[in-house]
Amino acid sequence: MRGPRERIIYVPCxxxxxxxxxxxxxxxxxxxxxxxxxxxVIHRLQMPYLNDELHHTGWNACSSCxxxxxxxxxxxxxxxxxxxxxxxxxxxxxxxxxxxxKVIEPREIIEKCNLSFLHTSHCLGSGEVxxxxxxxxxxxxxGGFAILDAETFEVKGTWERPGDAAPQGYxxxxxxxxxxxxxxxxxxxxxxxxxxxVEDLGKExxxxxxxxxxxxxxxxxxxxxxxxxxxxxxVRFLHNPDAAHGMVGCVLQSSIHHFFKGExxxxxxxxxxxxxxxxxxxxxxxxxxxFVVDILISLDDRFLYLSNWMHGDVRQYDITNPHxxxxxxxxxxxxxxxxxxxxxxxxxxxxxxxxxxFVMHGKRVYGGPNMLQLSLDGCRLYVTNSFYTKWDKQFYxxxxxxxxxxxxxxxxxxxxxxxxxxxxxxxxGKEPFGPARVHEMRYPGGxxxxxxxx
Numbered sequence: 231m232r233g234p235r236e237r238i239i240y241v242p243c244x245x246x247x248x249x250x251x252x253x254x255x256x257x258x259x260x261x262x263x264x265x266x267x268x269x270x271v272i273h274r275l276q277m278p279y280l281n282d283e284l285h286h287t288g289w290n291a292c293s294s295c296x297x298x299x300x301x302x303x304x305x306x307x308x309x310x311x312x313x314x315x316x317x318x319x320x321x322x323x324x325x326x327x328x329x330x331x332k333v334i335e336p337r338e339i340i341e342k343c344n345l346s347f348l349h350t351s352h353c354l355g356s357g358e359v360x361x362x363x364x365x366x367x368x369x370x371x372x373g374g375f376a377i378l379d380a381e382t383f384e385v386k387g388t389w390e391r392p393g394d395a396a397p398q399g400y401x402x403x404x405x406x407x408x409x410x411x412x413x414x415x416x417x418x419x420x421x422x423x424x425x426x427x428v429e430d431l432g433k434e435x436x437x438x439x440x441x442x443x444x445x446x447x448x449x450x451x452x453x454x455x456x457x458x459x460x461x462x463x464x465v466r467f468l469h470n471p472d473a474a475h476g477m478v479g480c481v482l483q484s485s486i487h488h489f490f491k492g493e494x495x496x497x498x499x500x501x502x503x504x505x506x507x508x509x510x511x512x513x514x515x516x517x518x519x520x521f522v523v524d525i526l527i528s529l530d531d532r533f534l535y536l537s538n539w540m541h542g543d544v545r546q547y548d549i550t551n552p553h554x555x556x557x558x559x560x561x562x563x564x565x566x567x568x569x570x571x572x573x574x575x576x577x578x579x580x581x582x583x584x585x586x587x588f589v590m591h592g593k594r595v596y597g598g599p600n601m602l603q604l605s606l607d608g609c610r611l612y613v614t615n616s617f618y619t620k621w622d623k624q625f626y627x628x629x630x631x632x633x634x635x636x637x638x639x640x641x642x643x644x645x646x647x648x649x650x651x652x653x654x655x656x657x658x659g660k661e662p663f664g665p666a667r668v669h670e671m672r673y674p675g676g677x678x679x680x681x682x683x684x
Contacts, residue, residue: 283312288351369420373399558646633659
């Protein structure tokens with residue numbers, strides 16, 4: 231937390247299925263307020279293929295490798311949600327102008343792992359990289375994990391024991407001191423790739439489990455049911471490696487579950503935050519869930535941040551007592567319930583009126599807050615607003631047409647509180663290859679959602 235302030239941010243720019251016939255690319259954004267290029271994209275690394283659907287990224291080395299002088303955080307791993315390709319990008323030679331280092335073709339992932347729809351990448355203390363898959367080659371649900379050598383980036387096979395994959399997959403986080411890894415579930419790819427369909431609800435097509443793995447034996451030992459169609463996505467342990475606590479955000483259930491090790495040594499979960507649905511007209515359902523799409527925990531383990539992609543707000547909770555989080559900050563930066571839009575809120579247990587449309591620097595911002603990244607000192611929270619191409623087109627077609635944005639929220643780290651920094655806006659609607667949608671953010675020096683201490 232006492233490290234240097236972030237100067238640049240890497241963020242995937244998605245042009246998949248946009249009609250531009252241009253590949254996705256990795257953008258380097260200048261976030262140094264003393265730089266003449268502040269709030270500008272200073273470099274674009276185009277991928278060699280079309281329609282990759284870049285999504286999440288991870289490092290070849292992180293805090294789990296601390297103390298190993300042979301390891302350097304100099305390669306960014308970019309799994310492709312759309313086609314199971316993996317790009318390895320060299321960020322060490324010139325951090326401001328990354329270059330492509332290696333391409334791992336889908337065939338190798340499929341032949342060695344029978345995985346597709348690759349999502350989360352984490353480095354391991356063993357000197358390997360692990361990538362989670364959401365499905366098999368046919369688009370059925372499969373929560374498995376591909377292992378790469380972090381030097382050669384050869385695909386070594388699966389992390390889980392043969393035949394021990396989870397029913398569905400998405401994100402994961404491990405904690406060796408407690409001999410545990412927890413993975414989550416989005417759903418069955420062949421359904422969600424076509425958008426959100428209410429006909430898929432109640433049919434086991436969306437995830438409902440926290441899957442508990444034995445870190446040593448790689449066995450799936452237990453699954454915790456958090457509810458039908460809950461869709462648990464982002465999972466975070468507290469950063470203190472001795473702590474036996476963590477949080478997971480559930481998209482369709484609009485909730486946060488706290489998981490922890492009980493006195494008997496068994497892992498359990500409890501719902502600690504429930505964001506109420508809003509009764510609406512002009513939407514696909516009579517009630518609109520918040521869509522809790524991303525969460526992160528500050529490095530000091532004091533605050534939890536979450537983004538509600540549909541309602542449009544970012545929230546800050548004090549989790550000093552993880553069994554009883556306290557809401558201490560909230561700000562609206564988009565969403566689907568703005569005043570004057572097609573959605574009318576008929577009943578709202580939280581708000582007296584619908585929020586005003588969100589405008590920055592004269593630009594109307596469409597889309598809802600999605601991915602979050604916090605500065606190391608906890609004072610600045612960066613926000614992007616694209617989720618996934620098919621769902622973006624379904625819920626925020628204006629954002630797809632005009633491109634997404636990166637915002638920065640100022641954080642009160644003493645009492646809690648959030649406010650929009652009026653001087654910070656990165657508009658990806660004006661990109662040279664056409665309006666782009668941006669997703670997960672990374673700093674060259676690591677961050678609170680990629681670093682795991684062991």
